[in-house]
Amino acid sequence: MPKKKFDKKFDKKxxxxxxxxxxxxxxxxxxxxxxxxxxxxxxxxxGFVTERGRLVPRRITGNCAFHQREVTLAVKRxxxxxxxxxxxxxxxxxxx
Amino acid sequence: MREYETTFIVRxxxxxxxxxxxxxxxKSVIERHxxxxxxxxxxxxxxxxxxxxxxxxxxxxxxDYTGDTAVVAEVERTLRLDEGILKFLTVKTGENVDAxxxxxxxxxxxEKLAEAMAAPAVAxxxxxxxxxxxxxxxxxxxxxxxx
Numbered sequence: 001m002p003k004k005k006f007d008k009k010f011d012k013k014x015x016x017x018x019x020x021x022x023x024x025x026x027x028x029x030x031x032x033x034x035x036x037x038x039x040x041x042x043x044x045x046x047g048f049v050t051e052r053g054r055l056v057p058r059r060i061t062g063n064c065a066f067h068q069r070e071v072t073l074a075v076k077r078x079x080x081x082x083x084x085x086x087x088x089x090x091x092x093x094x095x096x
Numbered sequence: 097m098r099e100y101e102t103t104f105i106v107r108x109x110x111x112x113x114x115x116x117x118x119x120x121x122x123k124s125v126i127e128r129h130x131x132x133x134x135x136x137x138x139x140x141x142x143x144x145x146x147x148x149x150x151x152x153x154x155x156x157x158x159x160d161y162t163g164d165t166a167v168v169a170e171v172e173r174t175l176r177l178d179e180g181i182l183k184f185l186t187v188k189t190g191e192n193v194d195a196x197x198x199x200x201x202x203x204x205x206x207e208k209l210a211e212a213m214a215a216p217a218v219a220x221x222x223x224x225x226x227x228x229x230x231x232x233x234x235x236x237x238x239x240x241x242x243x
Contacts, residue, residue, distance in 0.1 A: 039187070040103065040158070042145070080185050081103055082144040082154065 027064040037067065039074040042083035049075060052088040097162045099134070099193040104175055104184035105154035108141045115155055118178065122159065125170050131163025132195040135202050148182045160202070162195045 029035055039045070048056050048063075048071050055075055058068045078084045106115050115138060123133050139156040148154070161167070168186055175184045190198070 040139075077185060077187065079145075081105065081156075081183065082146055082148060085145040 027062060027067050029067040029070070030064055037070045037074050039077035039081070040083065041074075042078055045071070045075050045078050045084055049084065053079075053085045097131075097193050097195060098164065098188055099160070099162050099190035099198060100168055100186055100188050101135075101158065101160045102168075102171060102175075102184060102186040103156060103158050105144070105148070105156055105182040107151060107180050107182060108153035108155050110155065110180050112138075114180070115157065118180065119157055119159070122171055122174055125174050126159075126161050126163060126167055129163060129167040129170055131161050131167040132199070133159060133161045134195065134198050135160035144182075151182060154182050160189075162193050162198065 029037060035044075037044075048061055050056060055072060058065070061068065061071075063071060075084065079086050106118065110118075119136065119138070123136070126133055135158070137158045139158055141153050141155050144152055144154050172184065172186060175181050
């Protein structure tokens with residue numbers, strides 16, 4: 001059986017050329033070693049959830065796998081302690 | 097010995113004295129079970145992200161301590177029985193911890209933090225001084241112009 005030919009259609013490198021430069025975001029927590037991920041820091045964690053309170057994926061935040069895991073855990077803990085909301089509808093009640 | 101930290105939310109209408117009394121009770125529970133309190137902070141009244149027991153505000157208290165599983169069980173039982181507590185969360189932060197070493201580490205960290213907080217104040221002071229100096233200079237120039 002002949003070897004499979006290299007299919008240009010699925011070449012990721014070429015795709016990148018097609019769709020812009022693909023600027024790679026770097027992980028905020030890797031760049032700034034002083035920056036700690038803490039479930040008590042609601043203001044920091046709000047940057048990693050949408051307005052509706054859902055977690056923002058790694059491809060958007062630019063976090064590395066390790067720090068995204070830390071952020072995810074911190075967000076879940078912060079929700080329990082009411083530092084950040086579970087859902088957006090709850091915000092309305094809090095600001096009555 | 098493991099290290100744990102517990103954060104709990106007290107009803108905002110409870111007085112500071114009541115909160116302190118409650119905290120002392122929990123500290124004594126920790127010490128009675130051969131634990132050691134490493135850090136303790138009353139973080140103050142904050143808005144809750146959602147209502148808990150119809151409350152929109154809560155007083156956050158944070159305790160860092162060492163101990164074994166019995167300590168956590170007893171602390172959480174105490175918190176559950178108290179009606180002033182809206183919610184609490186215990187997190188394990190370290191395994192095989194030496195209380196004395198950690199106490200020292202936390203003390204050093206706090207000192208550094210205090211220094212960092214003081215540093216901008218010093219810088220601001222220096223800035224205001226230089227501002228005063230420039231004011232004097234401009235005044236002198238104006239005087240010269242008038243003369």
